[in-house]
Amino acid sequence: MSNSERIEQLLASMTLEEKVSILSGEDFWSVPAVDRLGIGKLRVTDGPNGARGGGSLVGGVKSASFPVGIALGSTWNVALLEEIGAALAEEVKSKNAHMLLAPTVNIHRSVTNGRNFECYSEDPFLTAELAVGYIKGLQDRGIGATIKHFVGNESEIERTTISSEIDERALREIYLLPFEAAVKKAGTWGVMSSYNRLNGTFTSEHNWLLGTVLRDEWGYDGIVMSDWFGSHSTAETVIAGLDLEMPGPTRDRGQKLVDAVKAGTVNQDILDRRVLAMLRLMDRVGSLDDHRPHAERADDRPETRALIRRAGAEAAVLLKNEGVLPLAGTGTIAVIGPNAKTAQIMGGGSAQLNAHYRISPWQGLVSAVGENRLRYAPGCTNDRFQPVLRGPFDAEYFDNETLSGTPVYVGTQEDAQTFWIGRVAEGKVDPLHFSVRLTGHFKPEHSGAHNLGIYAAGFAKAYVDGKLIADAWTNWSKGRTFFEEGCDEVVGSVMLEAGRAHEVVIEFATKDFSTLGLAALACGIGYPLGDAAIAEAVGAASGAEVAILFVGRNGEWDTEGSDLQSITLPGRQDELVAAVAKANPRTIVVLQTGGPVEMPWIGSVAAVLEAWYPGQEAGNAIADVLTGAAEPSGRLPQTFPVRWSDNPAHSQDREVYPGLEGKVRYEEGIFVGYRHYDKLGLTPLYPFGFGLGYTQFALSDLVVDDSDFESDGVVNVAVRLTNTGAREGSSVVQLYVSDAEASAPRPAKELKAFAKIKLEAGASTTVSLALDARSFAFFDTHAKVWLVEAGAFTIHVGLCSTDLPLQQQITRKSALTLPL
Structure with missing residues (x-):
């Protein structure tokens, strides 16, 4: 029996309730098994710079921490991204999971987006090429990628409710392009919908986005899962194309979906399409036959x-x-900051994990x-919050929100920072309705006034030696912490004595949440640095x-x-x-x-x-x-x-x-x-694509073969790259295209090809860059096609977006339309 035949047979054998059960999470990180039919549990884990596993966002089993997205974007190295994807696949397997919630390919629209670090680039083509490498590395080893966040999540402000108002041309040319490449070039098995609305409609129930574009135009056959708590309806999401609601227990599906199917609100054929997509995914990642007990390993390879x-x-x-790097000499090095x-x-956020270790610059x-x-010399601090208090802390849990009665569970906690999600206090309390008292000690290095800060997704107070110092309970108000579910930090001052173990007691209770069902707390104590610290650094x-x-x-x-x-x-x-x-x-x-x-x-x-x-x-x-x-x-x-x-x-x-x-x-x-x-005409501080090295490169001998440009839009470019310096090094050859005669406004130039090349000192090589018809097209919003117009185009080649010394013009006599 073929895999597809087996999946069809499983679908035919499932009851309505069993079908519905695998369309939502069982818990925070898994989809339930169907024991009667031998269908195993599907497990997912957060990425994209590691595989955290099924624990909290803080602590848990240790994992390898990889460079973040913008760092990987800086490599401009598709082969390296594929190598990293392969290594991450092994990390996912060490956590007994089947899918990685990665990569993140939203665009750097603003320099202030709090999640820019997790994304690759401001440029959709660079983002797309790197994402394809990353996904291939993962999926070639049987681990499913979940490219995210589809689409329009370029800011963290009110992200769970805000509507991103984006015109179709900008969507097609900028924001959708990395997802399109992930589907068409990498064959991604998973897509995660974003929290936000797109032009008024939540992306998790957006028929045009999930149906027309993703499945009909691009031919996508993987699953769409919601971001955590990013589903807002039952029938609407299923009909639009959201296969999986996460996390569990379900809020919008389960019996609600069973009832919707029985009432005819959700057609049985549509439901079966969603179930078939889930079964196909489970077959691809091997979870259909995975009945191992859940166990996680910390593999420090x-x-x-x-x-x-x-x-x-x-x-x-x-x-x-200016001649100071690489470091030379034998004198003293002042290490400051x-x-x-x-x-x-x-x-920070869902990308963080408990790293095997952390090597500081020192x-x-x-x-x-x-x-x-x-x-x-430290010089100064750069903390947003007071430094987290390190434990251990004794933890007393109460099955109420008033810290009353006898604790139902007593344990310990490593430090005063935690996310309570999923199973809390070994299941002795409701994870959304409990209170806890943490008791520990802090021994300061300095005597004098210290700042104690506390913030929480919930109500919290902090006492030192029996005195209330910081109150984030009495007048709690929503702030910019814990995914916008927490308050801003409340800071109080306390006099402490160096070397003395001061008792610290923290009280916490859950509260109603806005969108994300979680409870979280952070408390820290810091010693302010002043003018003397800067003077010490200067010395x-x-x-x-x-x-x-x-x-x-x-x-x-x-x-x-x-x-x-x-x-x-x-x-x-x-x-x-x-x-x-x-x-x-x-x-x-x-x-x-x-x-x-x-x-x-x-x-x-x-x-x-x-x-x-x-x-x-x-x-x-x-x-x-x-x-x-x-x-x-x-x-x-x-x-x-x-x-x-x-x-x-x-x-x-x-x-x-x-x-x-x-x-x-x-x-x-x-x-x-x-x-x-x-x-x-703005001159940036440092332009896109810029970067120096410890050697120098020169470009020459640009050759453009446009013999097939008129017939099918294909152009092949070759250029000579020479390492003119005294040591081995790497450079990125960048190719941009201009269309000065376009009928619609177009950028002065757009990145359409690149190659990272390493050369020995004095060596040269010919770099080949291929351009397809889409490299010259823009999206015609009236005709709903990609259009390559007749006229002149200029090819620019150089080493950054403002250093493009080699140019050649090519011309088309006729227009060319391309399918979606």
């Missing part, structure tokens, strides 16, 4: 460590270098050059051969559920950079951010390296680049503007961004990223 380190180094983008001894390896440099050469820098500043943001700022309010460095970091650079002209700035930042000090520093969040090997990867053990071969996947106001989403009209009265209007249309800067 040497080959995975090496891959993460290599990828982290390749992602680093060298933005400026809030990210120097803290390993910033990932962003640790990486100690291994690379020896601790005797290093001098450390360390002034006596050093070179000063390296590790500054930027962290996963508290770059996080799901909260956009940034500016792109200036948090806290006093700009002041710190300026002061250190004044004391030592050989100052190197290493940025770790999830996107662009403003750099008012750029003229006074000798070098700038953007290292992003490169995963658990962060410090080693950064040290490899700084010392020259690895080449900084990253290229910017997002334009760095001079200031936030230069960005295409910045507007005085709040409906354009951040949104107004439930709508966010994509007024700029197709003019996103570098297309916007070209249109307005």
